[in-house]
Amino acid sequence: MANAIRALAMDAVEQAKSGHPGLPMGAADVATVLFTRFLKFDPADPQWPDRDRFVLSAGHGSMLIYALLHLLGYEAVTLDQLKRFRQLGSLTPGHPENFVTPGLETTTGPLGQGIANAVGMAMAEKHLAAQFGDVVDHRTYVLASDGDLMEGISQEAIALAGHLKLDKLIVLFDDNGISIDGPLSLADSVDQVKRFEAAGWSASRIDGHDPDAIARAIAAAQDNDRPTMIACKTHIGFGAPTKVDSEKAHGSALGAEEIAGARKNLGWPYPPFEIPSDVADAWRAAAARGKPARAAWQQRLKAMGADKRTEFERRMAGDLPADKLAAAMHTIKQALAGAPKDIATRASSEFALETLVPAVPEMVGGSADLTGSNNTRTKAMTAFSAANPAGRFIHYGIREHGMAAAMNGMALHGGVIPYSGTFLVFSDYCRPAIRLAALMGERVIHVMTHDSIGLGEDGPTHQPVEHLAALRAIPNLLTFRPCDAVEVAECWELALQARERPSILALSRQNLPQLRRSFDAANRCAAGAYEIAAAQGNAQVSLFATGSEVSLAVEAQKLLAARGVSARVVSVPSFELFREQPEAARTAVLGAAPVRVGIEAAVRQGWDEIIGPDGVFVGMTGFGASAPAKDLYRHFGITAEAIADAAVKKLGR
Ligand SMILES: Cc1ncc(C[n+]2csc(CCOP(=O)(O)OP(=O)(O)O)c2C)c(N)n1
C-alpha cells in the first residue's frame, strides 16, 4: 500500500517534470500506517467537523497527500488530477492549497507554518470540546520535515503546545537527515527529541519504515497526557536506486532510469499511474473505517439537544449571530452618542469588545504578552489553559509569529473567530502567517496597537512607518485604521463580517477625540472612505486621512477656513473597502476639489491611489524618534498648521 503512494508520487512528478518525490517516497510507510489504522476521517464528508486533522507541514511533499486522497477515495481527487499535478486549474497544485483540494486542512509550503497551524487546530479542538462536549473529540496529526523544525516559528509553536498540554496533538517528524543543500549536518545538530522534551512534549525515535514500530508509537501517543513527537527515521526517496538518502531525491523528477530502478527495488511492476486492484481495494477498505465513527458522531450530535446543536452547527458553519451582533453594535453606538469618549482607539476597541465578546461567543481573544497595552482582554474573559480550555483569552507569550499561525489553524478548524493583540510594528513578525491567512481566505483578526510615532517615547524601533503600506500590499487582507471610538466599533463589525478574509485593526496608543458624536446606525466605514466633515460651500481642498490623523485634518479644516479656504475631510478607514466601491461612489468621495492632501503618520507608498501623483502628502519619510508623541508630531511636521500650509501652497495662494 505504501508503494502505491511511492509510485504515484514518482509518476506524477515525472509527468509534471517538476515536484518533490523524495518526501512522499520516504514518508509513505508512516503515512500508510497513520491513514489506514489511526486517522479518523470519512472521504464521503471531507468537512465532517469531528474528523481528525492531518497537516502536511512539509508542503513540498504534496504528492503524498494527493496520492493518499486519491487512494482513499476522495471523489474529486481522480487519477486524472494526479496526472495533471502542478498544472493550471488542477486540484493538485505544487503545494497543498486547502481552498483548492477537498480533504486538505491547510495551505502549506512555507516551512514551519503547518506545524504552527496544527497547534491552533488542537487549541480550537480543546476549546470547543470544553464548550460542546463529546461532539468534539478528535486529534491533530502533523507530518513535519527537517525544514519545518529548523524554522524559528516551530519553536514558538512547540513551546506553546507543550505549555498548553495539547495531548491530542501528534507530530510525525520525517527524520531523513536531508534537506536541499545536502545532509543536515551542514547546518544543524539539534537533538530534536531532547528539544521537544524540553518543551514539555513526549518524544521518541523510531524506524520510520517499520509499520509495527510506527503503529506502536502512534498508539502510545494517543494515550499520552502531553503532545507527542515521533521522530521517524526515514530514507528520502526510499526505493530509488541511486538517489535514495540524497538531496537529489528532494525536489526534481527522478528520471526514467531511476524510476525503473525504483520499481524494481520496490517490487512494483505496474505501469505509471496504475494501481493493482488488490492494493486499491485495501486502500478503499481502510477508508471505510470512518463510516461507523461518523454515524456514531451523528447520533451524539442528535442527542445533544436542539438548542445546543443549532448553536454548534452555526458556529462550525461560520455564521455570525447576526441579531446579537446588530444589537451589540446598537448598544455600543448609543453609549458613544450618549457619552462620547475621547480616548485612544486601543481603548475604544476594549470598550467595543466588552459588548461584542459576550454577543459573539465564538470570539477567542489573545495577545502576545501585551494584554494591557493591546486592550484585547475584557473583564469577564478567563485565560485559556490546560486546566481551563473553555477560557476565551489566550496568553500566547512573546510569540507573534506562532500566534498568527496558530490563529490561522483555529480559523481553519472552525467554530471560533480568533483575534489577537500585538504592536503594529511587530506585524512584520506575523507577516508570513498573515499572508497565508489572506491567501486561504481565513477570518482572523489582528488588533495591532501603537500604530505610529504617536506611541511616543519607545522610539523608532517601536514606531511603524512602512507597516500600513506593507499590509495594504497583501491581497485579500483588510487593513483598518479607524479614527475614533465609533469607527473602531464599525471596523470591528466589518472584520467580524469578513468571512473570507483576515483583518488588521491598527489602533492608537494616544487619546483621540470622538469625531462622530451623534448616533448613526449605518456602518459608514463599510464604504472604506467617507466624508466625515463637509466643506462650507465648494471645496477647494480635500483632506484625506486615517486614524489619529483624521482629527488633525479636522483641525486643519478650521485653520483653512480662517484663511478663506474651503476644505472637506474624508476619513479612509480601509483602502481595500474603498477600492471595492462602485466607481461613481468612489468619484463622489474623492470629490472635485483641485487640491488633494493625504495625511497619515506613515510613508506615502500607496497613497497616490487616493490623492494622485500630484497630491500633497503629509506623513513620514523615514524612521521616527524617541520623544513624547506631541513633540514628534511637531518635529516631523505632521500638524494641523503644516497640513493647512501645504494645502494653501498647493493652491498657489
Ligand atoms: C520558509 C521556507 N524557506 C525555504 C523553503 C524552500 N524549501 C523547500 S523544502 C526545503 C528544505 C527541504 O528539507 P526538508 O524540510 O528536510 O525536506 P526533505 O528534503 O527532507 O523532503 C526548503 C529550504 C520553504 N519552502 N519555506
Ligand SMILES: [Mg+2]
Ligand atoms: Mg529532510
